[in-house]
Amino acid sequence: xxxSFGNPSLDGLRDTWDAVVVGAGPAGSLAALLLAxxxxxxxxxxxxxxxxxxxxxxxxxxxxxxxxRRCGLGETLGSIGARPQRSAELLWRGRRATAPLRGxxxxxxxxxxxxxxxxxxxxGVCQRxxxxxxxxxxxxxxxxxxxxxxxxxxxxxxxxxxxxxxxRSTGTRVDPKAWIGLGCTSERSGVSEDGLAMVVxxxxxxxxxxxxxxxxxxxxxxxxxxxxxxxxxxAAMRAICEEAGSxxxxxxxxxxxxxxxxxxxxxxxxxxxxxxxxAGYIEPITGEGMSWALATAEAAVPFVDAAIARGxxxxxxxxxxxxxxxxxxxxxxxxxxxxxxxxxxxVVMAALQAQSIGQWGVIDRLIGGTA
Numbered sequence: 174x175x176x177s178f179g180n181p182s183l184d185g186l187r188d189t190w191d192a193v194v195v196g197a198g199p200a201g202s203l204a205a206l207l208l209a210x211x212x213x214x215x216x217x218x219x220x221x222x223x224x225x226x227x228x229x230x231x232x233x234x235x236x237x238x239x240x241x242r243r244c245g246l247g248e249t250l251g252s253i254g255a256r257p258q259r260s261a262e263l264l265w266r267g268r269r270a271t272a273p274l275r276g277x278x279x280x281x282x283x284x285x286x287x288x289x290x291x292x293x294x295x296x297g298v299c300q301r302x303x304x305x306x307x308x309x310x311x312x313x314x315x316x317x318x319x320x321x322x323x324x325x326x327x328x329x330x331x332x333x334x335x336x337x338x339x340x341r342s343t344g345t346r347v348d349p350k351a352w353i354g355l356g357c358t359s360e361r362s363g364v365s366e367d368g369l370a371m372v373v374x375x376x377x378x379x380x381x382x383x384x385x386x387x388x389x390x391x392x393x394x395x396x397x398x399x400x401x402x403x404x405x406x407x408a409a410m411r412a413i414c415e416e417a418g419s420x421x422x423x424x425x426x427x428x429x430x431x432x433x434x435x436x437x438x439x440x441x442x443x444x445x446x447x448x449x450x451x452a453g454y455i456e457p458i459t460g461e462g463m464s465w466a467l468a469t470a471e472a473a474v475p476f477v478d479a480a481i482a483r484g485x486x487x488x489x490x491x492x493x494x495x496x497x498x499x500x501x502x503x504x505x506x507x508x509x510x511x512x513x514x515x516x517x518x519x520v521v522m523a524a525l526q527a528q529s530i531g532q533w534g535v536i537d538r539l540i541g542g543t544a
Contacts, residue, residue, distance in 0.1 A: 181222070181303030183316055183323040190216045190325060191481045193314045194298075195306045196333030197223060198282070200449030200466035202289035204331045207244065207474040209296040213481060216325065218316060219334075222303045223290055227282040228356030228429050229462060230380050231390040232258065232369065235276025237464030240471055249288050254385035255280035258369050263525065265373040265518050267418035270525035274369065279382040281390060285463065308332060310443025328481045330445045331473065333466075336432050338451040344439045345453075351433030352377065352456055355406045356392040358384075359424045372421060373512050374413035381421060391423050394434060394456050394509070406430065440494040444486055448473045452494060455502040456509045465501060472497050 194205040197219035205217040233255070241249055255278040262271045294300055305317040308330045316323045332338055361383055372379045377395030384390045395409055403409040407425035414421045438453040440446070447453075449466035476490040511517035 181301060181318040182320050183301065183304065183318040184320055186216070186299075186301070186316075186323055186325065187214075188325055190214050190327045192216070192329050192331060192477060193218070193306070193308070193325065193327040194331040194333060195219070195308055195314075195338075196331075196335060196449070196451070197221070197290050197300070197302060198227070198286055198333060198335060198449060198466060199289055199463050200451075200470040201331065201333030202286065202293045203240075203244065203246075203467055203470040204333060204448055204474055204477070205298045206289070206293040206296045207471065208331075208478060209293065209298045211474070211478050213478065215293075215298045216327070217290075217293060217298050217300045218304045218306045219302045220305050224283045224287040226358065227286075228354050228392060228431050229282045229390075230356075230392040231279050231281050231382055231384050232380070232463075233278050233280055233285070234461065234464045237467050238276060238278065240464070240467040244471060246289075246292060249285075249292065250278055250280060253280055253284045253288050255284075256383060256385055258382065261369045261371060263371050263373065263522070264417045264419045264421075265522055266416070268522045268526070269418075270522050272525055277369070279369075279384050279390070281384040281386060281388070282463075284385050306334075308445050310445055312444040327444070328484065329477045329486070331470075331477060332445050332447045332451045333449050333470070335450045336434070336436070336454060338438075338447070344437075344442070346437045347433045348435040351435040352394045353397045353400075354392065354394055354431035354434055355400075355410070355428050356390070357424055357427040357429065358388045358390055359427070361387055361389050370419075370421060372414050372417045372419045373518065374416045375513070377409065377413050378512055379410055379413055379421075379423065381423070397433075440491045441486065441488070444480070446473050446477050446480075446490055453498075455505045461501065461505055465498070468497060468501075469494065 191213035192208050192215045194201050194217040205215050209215045258274050258277040258279055260271050261274050307315045312327050314325050370381045376399035377393055379393040381391050400406055400409045403412050406428035410423040434454055434456040436454050440452045448469040480486045
């Protein structure tokens with residue numbers, strides 16, 4: 174099936190669908206694919222055209238890898254050329270420690286998003302990319318493409334538009350102290366292909382991996398006030414590396430930012446079911462974001478499918494989402510706070526340097542490497 178990656182035309186679209194999926198990231202494409210496999214008519218839209226680059230740590234933990242396998246997509250990562258990450262190097266205040274990783278791979282959003290969208294198309298999903306969508310709780314969706322506007326109705330809507338899904342007016346609350354995300358890519362030069370490097374400073378932390386396309390992917394969580402003080406994202410990243418005593422040299426230019434990371438959003442409003450970042454977010458470490466997206470998409474599909482069959486919606490998905498994400502978010506909250514604590518970081522670095530916790534897989538669990 175030919176994808177409409179470069180065709181934002183709305184001509185010929187039907188007016189009613191079982192499901193409209195807004196977003197073509199990991200959560201949106203997996204949800205669309207699984208609903209189509211259940212025999213539902215699915216329209217998937219995204220404001221961007223694929224392939225596209227997005228701010229992301231570009232690490233998929235073992236839990237995300239397992240979700241893909243469980244959904245019959247176990248060969249996807251191999252076909253993309255995802256790179257196994259066998260070790261993590263942590264740098265903080267001039268101290269360096271390493272620990273083994275198990276099950277984590279490096280894969281760009283450009284590669285993963287495209288592969289999952291192709292899988293959804295093969296399952297029979299109708300796709301229009303380069304199209305803006307505005308969803309209403311009653312199941313109405315207004316689309317805006319290259320040839321004007323078109324309104325459709327859906328028995329259920331899956332909102333998978335990420336942090337910028339525009340749900341602030343429907344209950345999204347951003348933590349006023351939330352750090353922002355930053356990301357960019359650069360050319361690789363003498364960098365190991367199988368290791369994750371993490372640099373931790375008082376006002377932010379930075380990760381770097383080599384993705385399947387051979388590029389260096391840089392991603393960070395940082396205090397926005399620190400970026401303003403430093404004058405630019407690139408200057409802030411170099412200041413963090415200098416504080417940590419790291420020889421890493423992140424680019425000065427080319428950085429893209431996100432809104433505040435930590436936020437609460439409703440998992441459902443009327444006929445709109447939120448998955449992935451659209452359902453709320455906690456500042457990640459690495460390997461969690463894409464894994465969370467895939468997990469919530471897989472878990473939401475039975476609730477969406479049941480709502481389509483019954484013609485009504487209830488609170489089951491909200492409860493299931495809270496159960497699914499409670500431990501995952503609590504873990505990231507603890508770890509992100511620990512990265513800000515000199516005492517906690519001192520203990521972790523001493524233990525890693527003594528090799529007293531690395532062999533137990535503790536680092537895997539803390540940064541999302543294990544299922």
